[in-house]
Amino acid sequence: MANYFFTGFPGFIANNLIRQLIEDQQPESIFVLVLPEMMDRAEEEINNIIDEKQISPNLIHVVPGDITKPNLDMDITYQELFINNIHYVFHLAAIYALAVPKSIAFNVNVRGTQQVNEWVKTLNHLKRYVYFSTAYVSGKRTGKILETELDCRQEFKNHYEQTKFEAEVLVDQLKVNIPTTIIRPGVVCGHSKTGETIKFDGPYFMLNLMDALKTFPIPYIGKSDAYGNFVPVDYIFESTIYLAHATKGEGKTYHLADPNPYRMREVYSMLMQEFLGKMPKWTTPLTLARLSLSLSVTRKWLRVEKESLDYSRLLAEHDCSQAVQDLKGSGISCPDFKEVVPAIVQFYREHKNHPQYQIKID
Structure with a gap:
């Protein structure tokens, strides 16, 4: 039994990753960091999850906060509780928009990730830090792009790509001391079913x-x-939860892309x-x-x-050999x-x- 912490709730990906987590694992508690102005919507989504999954109302807890501020702007009581009681952190909060202005993208994607990184370092019993990046940190690169590659002096098509790249660089540096898994989805499309x-x-x-x-x-x-590079959302959810808990996933970066695009x-x-x-x-x-x-x-x-x-x-091909290899035996594959x-x-x-x-x- 483990305790989980999510940013990016009540966003679609965080919302559904929590659903997948409940199906695949037995979480003791799930804490979701939510901006104050999103509290009502977050509570509504939690009630939907409770009804759908038939779980205890005490499983998911809302934590008011803001990733762009020190200690994620959480109340001191939460900070003291989490230091010794959070085992998995999923950082999904970001601006996902191709036309986003640079200042907004930098504040949320880069500064926000930096604050989450600093907070993660304070956790004494962390088993895995999972960061949601994008395959398009590769920018304008062409040809085969490996999961092991990141900084190749590439240029970028927009501020979204550039700031997600800058954020991933910060997370990648943690791999030496923090058990980290980086997820790079392709273009996420609808549920396969x-x-x-x-x-x-x-x-x-x-x-x-x-x-x-x-x-x-x-x-x-x-x-x-x-x-x-279009990938159904259910493949993203199932793969992420599996790789986040697999020992072989520690210290790796995965392209969750279509192996046969x-x-x-x-x-x-x-x-x-x-x-x-x-x-x-x-x-x-x-x-x-x-x-x-x-x-x-x-x-x-x-x-x-x-x-x-x-x-x-x-003209880019996002190689996903590492993801395909580490998902073998799990029953999970890209449709x-x-x-x-x-x-x-x-x-x-x-x-x-x-x-x-x-x-x-x-």
């Missing part, structure tokens, strides 16, 4: 575009041999065939698409971020994206007009 997701980004930008243009002949966007044009075709029952017939130059999405009115109509185009032509497409499209079709899923496009 239900299609459920938290927001329509990544492959959903393609569906947004197709939905807006469905009465027109829809083109491919540019010519590229780039691979898509499809090219972006194939992904685009699969989504269009499933959603609209037709295939692209022509190709528009990427430069023209970028020019069009430079206009706010076009971005809002198509519900597509201009920054997403950078990923459609990135074939082709098999996930129907669930993703169905969920999108049912929720495409719900504002809570659509990202605000400026």
Whole structure:
């Protein structure tokens, strides 16, 4: 029996990792750090978990705090309790947005992670510190990218990537003295069975575009041999909980990516065939698409971020050999994206007009 601490609650990933944790382990207590303005929503989500999992109301505890402040801005009584009673820390709080301004991204992703790192160092009985990064700390690198690689003097496509890289560098330095596991997911998409997701980004930008243009002949966007790196959320949840508790996971970084990815044009075709029952017939130059999405009115109509185009032509392959090897024998493997497409499209079709899923496009 162990005690767990999560940042990033009530966010979608932290929320579902806790559900997976309850299924796979027997946690004694779970503590979730929550911003004061998110307390009501956090309590609501906890009640949902209690009802769904039929667990004791005393299993999950809300802790008011802020990762960007010293000691995470927690009350002194919590700090004293946690020093000798927290065994696993999952740090998920971050700004996950391609168009985020630099100052906001740095404050949360870098300064926040630095504060969490300093707090983790005070824990006397820590068994594992799990940090949620992203495969895209590789920035503009191309070719095969290994899980063991981090700082290769790469440049970045946006402030999200750069600040997540800077944060991971800080966490990576802890591996010498702190039992640490770093998780780098690819582009997280819907649940492989239900299609459920938290927001329509990544492959959903393609569906947004197709939905807006469905009465027109829809083109491919540019010519590229780039691979898509789309990973169902349930694979992320199951793998993370398993690797966080596996002895072999200590001190390692994992790409939770598709070991057999499809090219972006194939992904685009699969989504269009499933959603609209037709295939692209022509190709528009990427430069023209970028020019069009430079206009706010076009971005809002198509519900597509201009920054997403950078990923459609990135000739990078995120090698996940270490993750695949260490997951052997667990029964956990990444589903074939082709098999996930129907669930993703169905969920999108049912929720495409719900504002809570659509990202605000400026």
